[in-house]
Amino acid sequence: MRPIRLMIVDDNQDDIALLTESFSRRNASLECLTASDGMEAIEKLRDRRDTAPSALPDLILLDLNMPRMDGREFLTVAKADNRIGRIPVVVLTSSASDADVLRAYQAHANGYLVKPSDLDELHQIVELIDHYWLRASSLPQS
Amino acid sequence: MIDFLRQLFDTSDFTPRWNCGVWSEAHGWTHVVADLATWGAYAAVSAWLVHLIWRRQDVRFPRTLWLFAAFIFACGAVHLIEATLFWTPWYRLSALFKVVTALVSWATVVALVRVTPSVMTLPSMAHMLALVESSEDAIVSLDTSGRITTWNSAATELFGAPAAQAIGRDFAELLDSDKQAEWRRQLEASHRELVTAPIEIVRGTSERPVHLSARVSRILDRSKRLAGFALIARDVTRYVDSERRLQRFASMLESVIDASPTATVLVDDTGRVRLANSAAGELFGGQREELVDRSVEELMPQAMRESHVALRNAYLLSPTPRRMSGPREIPALRLDGEIVPTEIQLTPVEFHEGVAVLASITDLRAKRLARFEGERRFREIADSLPQLVWTCEPGGACDFLNRRWVEYTGIPASSQLGSAWLAQLHPDDRARVATEWGAAVEAHSDFRVEFRIRGANGRYRWFDTRGRPLTDERGAVTKWFGSCTDIDEQHELREKLSQNSAIVEGSQDAIVGQSLDDVVTSWNAAAAQIYGYTAAEIIGQSVLKLIPEDRREEHQQLIVAIQRGEKGEARDTIRLHRSGARIEVSLAVSPIYDATGAIVGASKVARDISARRESERRLIRLTDELRRSNSDLEQFAYAASHDLQEPLRMIRIYLQKLEAAVGQEIPASSSQYIETCVRASRRMSSLIADLLAYSRLRQSNLRPARVDLNSTIRAVRENLAAALEDAGAELLHGELPTLRGDETQLVQLFQNLIGNAIKFRGKHPPRIEVIAERTREGFEIRVVDNGIGIDPAHHERIFGVFKRLHGAQQYPGTGIGLALCKLIAERHGGSIRVESAVGRGSAFILDLPEAIVEP
Incomplete structure (x- = not known):
């Protein structure tokens, strides 16, 4: 069984650290890729698509507010790509505004979660994603 | 004098006659008695004479008779003195009386000698009677009451009654009953007149009538008192017959003249009209009989009467047939005052009373108007016109005013002819019109003037009056024709217009008139200011000079709309200044109508x-x-x-x-x-x-929709179910309205207010009530609680952001709730306020409009 690959796109390194730590603790076989903005994420994904398509991530956790290329722009670019576009993208952001939710789904996001505001919430959300996306859901195979 | 009288009556020098000489009684008394008898007789004779003279006023030679009476009286007085001398010897007095008697006697002799020739020629009574008797005329004398006193033989013959029957009768009895009244009138008249007009008396049979002409004259005594009448009647049968023949001839002549279509009058040498025919009657506007016996000068205007008398007399010196005509016609004055131009032909006629002149008068007016299809036709036409029509003689005197003029002024034409029409003009216009009319008449030029004429109702109206001279083939003016057109309304309009134009000129906006084919027709001062062209420069030019290329189409559309009668809304557009600069203007366009209501142009009001x-x-x-x-x-x-x-x-x-x-x-x-x-x-x-x-x-953004506040409160109740239950709160609401608003925000608003009511509750379980009331603009919704209340000092600041009145430990919350409520209320065009006091609960009052008014 090949390892599960998760890509976390966030400009907040603390958040990335929290999430990778939480996910690694729950699932030892999880491989985490990170990118600090949309641009970097796209570059890494394209690189993998072209060199080692099998190494592409299974799920992308995407922050919305980022420098260079924000989450919405990333969605537009990623979903337009035939290969990259099939990877489910779950928006994980501190914004709970209806407008952001609406726009994220319009850009074909596959889920929308608000970032945890304390430690308990963090544990709940990581458990939720692990359960739903990484264990229960059937994901497209490369 | 006294001495003289004393001497006169002094008898001392003499002795009475009785003692002078020797008188027998018989002898002496014979003297005395004879003298006294003589004196008595003489006195009686003189008394009779005086009586005669006194009573018979008609006695001839009365002065001679007076002398005679005095002479006899004096003789008598001498005899009386003689008788007294027998006793009183006043011889001196006697001598005086004798001297006086001698003087009077001689005066009488002289007088008698002087009257002798007259006395000798006095006709004898027989002579007079013979004369009277031999007269062919009936000579009758009557007393003052008309009774016959003398009657001659001719009277017997003419009246068929002998003197014996006639004398003593009333003369009237001899007359036919129908003549008696006339006779009495004549007799009455004779009391005042010396000789009366002849009275016609017809006697005899009807086949052979005898015409008598009788005159009565008064007989007066010396004191001019009426003594009686003398009546002389003459048989005039022969004259009457010839008079009749003459009359028949004259009337025949008259008929001949009368039949003539030319107006003809016969004027005698005294200037009296003796005859006039029907045509003359017509010309002078009356019956021909009305002309007869008038002075011919009455038939002409006053001005020429005096000179005509002289002309007429001069003509009679050598009367020859002659045409009276000159450069101008002769004016004839009609009986109604109208003056008619005429031409007159004179023919002298000898007739029994002298020379008369037959004047044939041609009415030139009729002749002239005949040229214009006849006077009547002209007048008919003139009368049918709505204008006031007039004609004047070449000299300017008005000779015709049409019916409309008469109707309008309410004054007959005849009283307005000549220059009398001026009286109908407004006093302020009279002098001006008279002057201009005089000038036009003088110059033979067209006459045009505006003036006011008084109507029958007393109101003046403005008329536009035009007159034009008509000339004959020689270029001489024969007539003036004119009309007055009522322009009162136009005049008023013009007045208003001039007021309006003052308004237009004074306007700050450019007011420009243009025709439908884009020619500028009017231009006010503001237009000159805004566009930079003077009125003189632009009027008559194309309005397109003012319109930039890119606005030409808009302009065309405007004009098309104007032609349909549409009045354009004011719009903002661009116009060109003379310098080429573009000016932004607000332009309103409206149609210009002519008098018939047709659209002839556009008026454009532009504001810079x-x-x-x-x-x-x-x-x-x-x-x-x-x-x-x-x-x-x-x-x-x-x-x-x-x-x-x-x-x-x-x-x-x-x-x-x-x-x-x-x-x-x-x-x-x-x-x-x-x-x-x-x-x-x-x-x-x-x-x-x-x-x-x-x-x-x-x-x-507000997402407005119909919001039923009842369901809003239901949503709030669900959202706050746990809190309500925990606090044991009671949430009540009456029937709430439906209004337009953002449902989510309204839920939040009520949720904040109700949440606050639960949070800031007092000792008792909260009781919250929502009540709505209709207001003028919308609704007043009160959220009332029984909580801790708010000190009025804080009522304002509680709606501020993050304003809290209590510590976070006591009542959790950030203090944003009421700020949000205020924001939501305001975004809905409403407001929120609080009524509260500490410990008395609070009432939050929302004023919400029925529909949202975006702030």
């Missing part, structure tokens, strides 16, 4: 709005800037609150991780510090979240 437009643009710029800055601010608040959350979240999570990692190893007090840090960061988060909510609300 360059300045206004500039300030408008500045305003828009400012508004844009403000909006942008507001928007920037909102975005800033949004981003700031969002970005502020991130580090807080990290602080909180890592503090918790720290506690989880080292919780067992640190002392409880230190663990308390970490908890405080986490609580503080949570509070910071909720402040930021509320700020975010507030900012988001300001930023978000």
Whole structure:
């Protein structure tokens, strides 16, 4: 069984650290890729698509507010790509505004979660994603 | 004198006659008695004479008779003195009487000698009677009452009654009954007149009538008292017959003249009209009989009467047939005062009383008007015209006014002819019109003037009057024709127009008139100011000079709309200044109508709005800037609150991780510090979240829909179900209205208010009531609770952002709730206020309009 690959796109390194730590603790076989903005994420994904398509991530956790290329722009670019576009993208952001939710789904996001505001919430959300996306859901195979 | 009288009566020198000489008684007394008898007789004779003279006033030679009476009286007096001498010897007095008697006697002798020739020629009574008797005329004398006193033989013959029967009878009895009244009148008249007019008396049979002409004369005595009448009647049968024949001839002549179509009058040498025919009657406007016996001068205007008398007399010196005509016609004065131009042909006629002149008068007016299809036709036409029509003689005197003129002025034409029509003019116009008319007549030029004429109702109206001279083939004026057209309304309009034009000139807006084919027809001062052209430069030019190329189509559309009678709304457009500069104007266009209501042009009112437009643009710029800055601010608040959350979240999570990692190893007090840090960061988060909510609300658009407040409160009740239950609160509401608004925001509003009511409850379980009441603009909705209440000092500030009245420990919350409520109410065009006092509960009062008014 090949390892599960998760890509976390966030400009907040603390958040990335929290999430990778939480996910690694729950699932030892999880491989985490990170990118600090949309641009970097796209570059890494394209690189993998072209060199080692099998190494592409299974799920992308995407922050919305980022420098260079924000989450919405990333969605537009990623979903337009035939290969990259099939990877489910779950928006994980501190914004709970209806407008952001609406726009994220319009850009074909596959889920929308608000970032945890304390430690308990963090544990709940990581458990939720692990359960739903990484264990229960059937994901497209490369 | 006294001495003389004393001497006269002195008898001392003499002795009485009885003692002078020897008188026998018989002898002496014979003297005395004879003298006294003589004196008595003489006195009686003289008395009789005086009586005669006195009573018979007609006695001839009365002075001679007076002398005679005096002479006899004096003789008598001498005899009386003689008788007295026998006793009183006043011889001196006797001598005086004798001298007086001698003088009177001689005076009588002289008088008798002087009257002798007259006395000798006195006809004898027989002579007189013979004369009277031999007269062919009946000579009758009557007493004052008309009784016959003498009657001659001719009277016997003419009246068929002998003197014996006639004398003593009333003369009237001899007359036919129908003549008696006339006779008495004549007799009455004779009391005043010496000789009366002849009275016609017809006697004899009807086959052979005898015509008598009788005259009565008065007989007066010397004191001019009526003594009786003398009547002389003559048989005039022969004269009457010849008179009749003459009359028949004259009437035949008259008929001949009368039949003539030419107006003809016969004027005798005294200037009296003796005959006039029907045509003359017609010409002078009366019956021909009315002309007869008038002076011929009465038939001409006053001005020429005097000179005519002289002309007429001169003509009679050598009367020859002659045509009276000159450069001008002869004016004839009709009986109705009208003056008619005529031409007159004179023919002298010998007739029994002298020379008369037959004048044939031709009415030139008729002749002249015949040229215009006849006078009647002209007048008919003139009378049918709505204008006031007039004609004047070449000299300017009016000779015709049509029916309309008469109707309008209410005064007969005849009293307005000549120059009398001027009286109908407005006093202010009279002098001007008279002058201009005089000038036109003088110059033979067309006459045009406007003036006011008084109507029958006393009101003056303006008339436009035009007159034109008519000339004959030689170029001489034969007539003036004219008409007056009522222009009162136009005049009034013109007055108004001149007022209007003052308004137009005074306007700050350019007011430009143009025809439908784009020619400028009027231009006011403001137009000159705004466009830079003077009126003289632009009127008659194309209006397109003012319109830039890119606005020509708009202009065409406007004119098309104008032609349909549409009045354009004021619009902003561009016009060209003379310099070529573009001017921004607000332009209103409306049609110009002519008198018939047809659209003939457009009136364009343009206001220079360059300045206004500039300030408008500045305003828009400012508004844009403000909006942008507001928007920037909102975005800033949004981003700031969002970005502020991130580090807080990290602080909180890592503090918790720290506690989880080292919780067992640190002392409880230190663990308390970490908890405080986490609580503080949570509070910071909720402040930021509320700020975010507030900012988001300001930023978000209102999504208005019909909102039933009953269901709004139901939603709130569901949202707050747990809190309501925990507090044991009671939420009541009456029937609430439906209004337009943003449902989510309204739910939030009521939820905040009701939530506050639960949170700030007193000792008793909360009781919250929502009541609505209709107002003029919408609804007043009160949320009333029985909570702790609010000190009125704080009523204003509680609606501020993050304003709290209580510590966070006592009543949790950030203090954003009421600020949000206020914001929501205001975004709905409403307002919110509070009525409350500490411990008395609170009432939050919302005024919401029925429909949203965007602030």
